Amino acid sequence: MRLYEYEAKNLFRRYNIPVLDSILVDNSSFNELDKVAYPVVVKAQVFLGGRGKAGFVQFAQNRKEAEKKVANMLGKKHGSFTIEKVLVERRIEIDRELYVSAAIDRLKHEPLMIASQKGGVEIEVVARKDPSAILKYYFKIGAKLPDFQARNIASDLGFTGAAMSVCADIVLRVFTLFVHLECKLVEINPLVVAHDGRIIALDAKVDLDEDAMFRHHELKEMGIVARHEIGELTKRERVAKAKGIPYVDLDGDIGVFPGGAGFGIAAIDLIQHYGGKPANFMDSGGAPTQEKLRAMLGLLIDNPRVKAIFGARFGGISRCDDWAKAVVQYVIENKPKKPMIMRMAGNMEEAGRKILEQAKQEHQELFKNIKIYAYDTPIEEVIKETIRIAKTQRDAGN
Amino acid sequence: MAIIIGENTSTIIQGITGKNASLHTKFMLEYGTKIVGGVTPGKGGQEVEGVRVYDTLHECMSEHPDATVSSVWVPPRFAKDAILEAIDSGIKTVVVITERIPIHDMLCVRQVAQEKNVLVIGGNTPGLISPEKSLVGMLPKITFQPGRIGTVARSGAVTYYLANSLNLAGFGESTSVGLGGDPILGANFEDILQLFEADEETDAVVMAGEIGGVYEEIAAPYIREMSIPVIAYIAGKAAPAGKRLGHAGAIIEGSMGTAQSKIDALRSNGAIIAETLSEIPELVKKAISKKA
Numbered sequence: 001m002r003l004y005e006y007e008a009k010n011l012f013r014r015y016n017i018p019v020l021d022s023i024l025v026d027n028s029s030f031n032e033l034d035k036v037a038y039p040v041v042v043k044a045q046v047f048l049g050g051r052g053k054a055g056f057v058q059f060a061q062n063r064k065e066a067e068k069k070v071a072n073m074l075g076k077k078h079g080s081f082t083i084e085k086v087l088v089e090r091r092i093e094i095d096r097e098l099y100v101s102a103a104i105d106r107l108k109h110e111p112l113m114i115a116s117q118k119g120g121v122e123i124e125v126v127a128r129k130d131p132s133a134i135l136k137y138y139f140k141i142g143a144k145l146p147d148f149q150a151r152n153i154a155s156d157l158g159f160t161g162a163a164m165s166v167c168a169d170i171v172l173r174v175f176t177l178f179v180h181l182e183c184k185l186v187e188i189n190p191l192v193v194a195h196d197g198r199i200i201a202l203d204a205k206v207d208l209d210e211d212a213m214f215r216h217h218e219l220k221e222m223g224i225v226a227r228h229e230i231g232e233l234t235k236r237e238r239v240a241k242a243k244g245i246p247y248v249d250l251d252g253d254i255g256v257f258p259g260g261a262g263f264g265i266a267a268i269d270l271i272q273h274y275g276g277k278p279a280n281f282m283d284s285g286g287a288p289t290q291e292k293l294r295a296m297l298g299l300l301i302d303n304p305r306v307k308a309i310f311g312a313r314f315g316g317i318s319r320c321d322d323w324a325k326a327v328v329q330y331v332i333e334n335k336p337k338k339p340m341i342m343r344m345a346g347n348m349e350e351a352g353r354k355i356l357e358q359a360k361q362e363h364q365e366l367f368k369n370i371k372i373y374a375y376d377t378p379i380e381e382v383i384k385e386t387i388r389i390a391k392t393q394r395d396a397g398n
Numbered sequence: 399m400a401i402i403i404g405e406n407t408s409t410i411i412q413g414i415t416g417k418n419a420s421l422h423t424k425f426m427l428e429y430g431t432k433i434v435g436g437v438t439p440g441k442g443g444q445e446v447e448g449v450r451v452y453d454t455l456h457e458c459m460s461e462h463p464d465a466t467v468s469s470v471w472v473p474p475r476f477a478k479d480a481i482l483e484a485i486d487s488g489i490k491t492v493v494v495i496t497e498r499i500p501i502h503d504m505l506c507v508r509q510v511a512q513e514k515n516v517l518v519i520g521g522n523t524p525g526l527i528s529p530e531k532s533l534v535g536m537l538p539k540i541t542f543q544p545g546r547i548g549t550v551a552r553s554g555a556v557t558y559y560l561a562n563s564l565n566l567a568g569f570g571e572s573t574s575v576g577l578g579g580d581p582i583l584g585a586n587f588e589d590i591l592q593l594f595e596a597d598e599e600t601d602a603v604v605m606a607g608e609i610g611g612v613y614e615e616i617a618a619p620y621i622r623e624m625s626i627p628v629i630a631y632i633a634g635k636a637a638p639a640g641k642r643l644g645h646a647g648a649i650i651e652g653s654m655g656t657a658q659s660k661i662d663a664l665r666s667n668g669a670i671i672a673e674t675l676s677e678i679p680e681l682v683k684k685a686i687s688k689k690a
Contacts, residue, residue, distance in 0.1 A: 104501070106612050109508050109582065141506045182502040211474065212500035262553015262579060265608055266633040266675060273636075273674050281637070286497055286522075286554075287418055314558040316524045317418055317495070317536040346538030346558065347425065375540060378566060379559055380676045 001208045004045045006087050007224055008204035014218075015177045017170055017188075018200050022089040025070050033070070037090050038062050042069045045085040046078045049122075054078055059091060093195035094202075098157050099123055100171060101187035101205075102178035105138070113137040113145065113175060115153045119190035145175040166199055181219070182212040236299060243295045245282065252277025254390050255300030257311035257342070259284050259318055267312065270380065276387035279306045286317045293326035301336045307398065308339045308390040310383060311372075315346030324352035328359040331366050338369070339393065341386040345375040400528035400573045401548065401593040401600070402491055402517070403431075407532050408465040410458055410489070411436040411449070412480045413472035419495075420446045422471075422536045429533045434462040437483075455487040469493040469525065469534050477521060478503035481584075485516045493534050494520030497580060504582035511584060518584025523576040524554035535576065545570020547682060548594035550587060551606035552577050552613070556633060559675055560606055567679030572600040577613070587617035595624050601686050602627045604678055605669075609634030609657050618663040627685035629678055630669040632660045 003011070009019045023032040024045075044056035051057055056078055060066035066088060076083050097120030104111050115135045118126045127134050135156050139145050147168070154167035170191070178186045185207035192202045210226055213219060233241065240247030246261065250268070254276050258264040261283040268278045280303075282296055300306050313323040323344060330336075344352055353374070360367045373382055403409070409426075413419050414436025424447045427433055433449050435458040442453030452458040459465060468484040470477060470492060477496040484492045492511075499521040511518045519526065525535010529544040537554070541561045547569050551557040557576050564571065575590050577583060587605055594600045605628060607614035614632065621628045635657040665671050670685055672678045 104505070107616060109505060111502075111505060140509060141502055142509075179502075182500055184501060209501045211498040212502065214475065215500070259555045260553060260579070262551070262608055262633060263555030263559065265637060266553070266556055266559070269633055269636045270674060270676075271636075278636075312555075314541070314555045314562075315538055316554050316558065317422070345562075346540060347536070349538075349540065375562075378563065378676070 001210045001213075001226060002047050003206045003208065003224060004047070004085070005043065005204055006045055006085070007222070008206040009087075009201070010222055011177060011181070011206055012201055012204050015173045017173045017177070018198065019204065020089045020092065020200060020202070022087050024085055025088055026085045027074055030067060030070070033063050033066050033088065036088055038066070039091040040066055041089050041091050042066060042073065043087045043089070044073050044076075044078060044083045045087055046081045046083060048079045048081055051078055056083065092192075092200070094192045095195055096158070096193040097190035098192070099126075099189045100153070100157075100174060100191050101185065101189070102174050102183070103185050103187070108138075110138050111141060111178070112139065113149075113153060113171065115157055115171075117158055119192075123189060139175075141179075145172060147172070150175070163193075163197070163199065170199060170201075177206075181206075181216055182209050183207060184209055236303060240282075240299055243292065245292065245296055245299070246285075247283075247299060248281040250278050250280055252279045253305055253307040253394065254386055255279050255303065255306035255309040255338075256282055257296060257300060257309055257340075258282060259313055260286065263312065263314070267310065267383070270383050271310065271387065274380070274384050274387055276383070276390060279303060284318060288318060288322075290322055290326035290329065293323060294330045297327065297330045297336075298334070301334065301338055306338060307393040308341065308386050310386040311340060311342030312379060312382070313342070313344045313346070315344070315348055315352070319348040320344050320346055320352030321348040321355060324355040327372075328355055331370065332359070332363060335366055339389045340370045341382055341389060342371065343373040343377060343379060343382045349375070399597050399599040400531055401590075401597050402526060402573060402575070403467060403528050403532040403534055405430065405531040406432065407467055408432050408434045408462060409532070409534055410434060410455065410462070410465050410468040412438075412455065412468055412470045412484065413476075414438055414446045414449065414451055415441050415444065416471055418536070419471035423447050423449060425536070425539070426533050429539050430530070431532045431534060434458075434465050455483045455489075459487045459489075466490040467493065467534055469495060470520075471495050474499050478507055481507050481518060482510060485510055485514050489516065491517045491519065492584070493525050494518060494523060494578070494584060495525060495535060496520070497522035499580055501582050504580065504584070507584060508582070517589060519575065520578035520580065520584060522580040523578035524557060526573060526575040527571070528573045529571055537574070537576070541565065542574060543570040546572055546599055546601040548572050548597065548600040548603040549574040549606070550577055550590040550594075550603065551575075552579055552608050553606070553633070554579070556606045556608075556675070560604060560631075560678065563675060564604070564679055564682065567683070569679060569682060572597060581611060583613065587613055588620040591617060591620055591624065591628070595626060600626060601689075602629065602682055604629045604631070604682065606631045606633065607660055608632065609637055609660075610655050612655060614660040615663045618667040618669070621664065621669050622667045627689060628669045629672055629681045629685060630661075630664045631672040631675060631678060632657045632664075
């Protein structure tokens with residue numbers, strides 16, 4: 001989970017990593033601009049990279065100019081993100097731009113510190129064009145980064161004497177932050193040497209592990225809570241998120257009611273392969289509650305774009321009987337008209353089958369557009385039939 | 399012969415008193431898995447489905463020194479400790495059902511497992527099955543039948559559909575292994591591929607990966623060294639770029655982790671690529687007859 005620059009810098013302050021004094025401005029807090037010394041840099045707060053190129057990092061000589069530039073940025077879009085906050089910082093003279101991070105090497109499955117004298121640009125580009133300019137220092141989880149290693153890194157970054165000690169301390173603090181908060185990434189790019197000799201983290205990137213946040217209550221106290229980080233959510237995605245359902249809107253007309261994420265992804269491939277268009281991605285997670293399953297169905301039924309629903313439950317840890325109960329209760333309560341073509345197999349299948357058969361007998365009218373196949377029908381056939389029915393619905397103008 | 403688990407493998411369930419664990423202990427016993435004990439700290443002395451519950455794994459192991467496999471069903475915050483306890487007790491294979499284990503915890507687990515030469519499968523794995531011999535995890539037994547194809551997949555349901563379509567085509571599985579859906583896993587694809595390569599009763603391997611992470615790319619070079627054919631399927635070709643789909647792992651980022659980068663890496667190292675799940679049996683048939 002990536003943090004905004006201002007959130008990352010608040011964390012840096014807690015860990016005594018030097019950052020510039022700054023203020024956060026949104027539409028309701030322009031008076032904050034009185035509290036900063038000019039000239040300043042105005043930076044849009046977004047997760048997406050490339051904000052400099054897009055014109056969302058700007059200089060301002062005085063308050064009037066800053067106000068104009070802030071007002072100009074707020075509400076604008078960078079990619080799919082709307083800019084809601086900007087960070088305003090004192091502009092300083094810079095002598096050198098460096099790079100320091102703590103990260104996880106996913107190929108080796110080992111954490112490491114990365115340092116480079118070529119900061120201020122995209123580190124991936126440096127790695128490609130000039131790999132020798134990137135220095136890597138692996139360490140073990142559970143072991144402390146030795147002080148001498150931090151000094152080595154500072155020395156490799158070109159520091160000598162007192163400045164070397166200052167930089168080594170910063171490196172150690174980056175390491176400590178990374179380990180304490182169980183981060184995926186702590187990155188300073190650039191770490192600058194100011195004209196007056198100070199060493200300062202000019203930008204700050206922190207990527208947290210959402211699955212470890214339960215151990216770090218201090219984050220919540222700082223207002224750092226789980227959020228969606230890739231683009232903006234559609235209305236339906238917001239509803240799904242509030243209910244704890246990973247859901248992504250796609251632009252087709254076949255609602256996908258899968259089991260877990262892996263098959264959800266494979267189902268989208270299969271539907272496209274057979275010429276259909278999926279309306280969504282969805283993930284039930286392991287052993288979903290009946291309430292969650294009903295909410296998942298509701299998302300598809302309420303979507304006017306969806307002409308037919310493809311459903312699949314292969315019961316592993318998620319039980320067929322729970323699934324069948326959820327489908328039956330949803331159908332009886334909501335009386336959906338959209339065709340549903342589904343398949344149910346796996347653990348507790350027999351119990352699930354009984355529940356479905358009984359409901360079908362008692363509510364024939366409600367279940368007339370609902371088919372639930374069993375183990376002996378290949379999933380491909382179920383998908384092909386859903387695609388056919390969606391087309392019939394489309395042609396009939398439903 | 400099968401890999402990792404066979405009819406005589408003694409297995410322990412960690413977190414056996416939980417709702418899902420106790421239900422699946424019942425299923426595993428019905429299937430014939432030899433479960434010699436369970437562990438839940440604080441609940442020693444109880445029984446689950448006739449299986450004795452111990453407070454510690456050490457205590458359980460001292461009475462059942464033949465146990466080689468342990469399966470972990472505890473909540474995520476206790477998973478690291480449970481896995482380390484298993485490794486420390488002399489267990490050889492740990493099957494981690496728990497999902498969403500913190501990343502730093504798994505990095506630590508990998509370090510220790512590597513030092514002690516223990517195979518940790520998962521987290522977020524459905525487990526593994528050697529049909530009609532043993533089942534460790536929560537895979538539905540209906541979809542597996544004995545045979546000579548090894549399978550290894552990141553996702554649970556994909557594992558089931560894979561076996562389903564192999565069976566409909568007349569094949570069966572030597573062992574089916576769920577690699578797991580969490581972002582940092584204990585075992586890599588190649589750890590499992592190596593075991594299949596050494597197994598005399600496995601004629602071919604089907605591996606199913608998905609977008610996100612780099613596990614498929616890491617495994618690719620080993621496929622070149624294998625003598626049995628590998629048929630590979632990657633889910634997520636149709637996934638929209640920049641969207642996070644489900645599994646913490648399934649996010650497309652950078653040049654690695656896309657369906658195309660995985661397919662390219664696998665194909666260039668000699669894997670046979672299946673475009674869809676449904677064409678896998680046909681490709682398996684061709685690969686085996688070509689080799690024979």
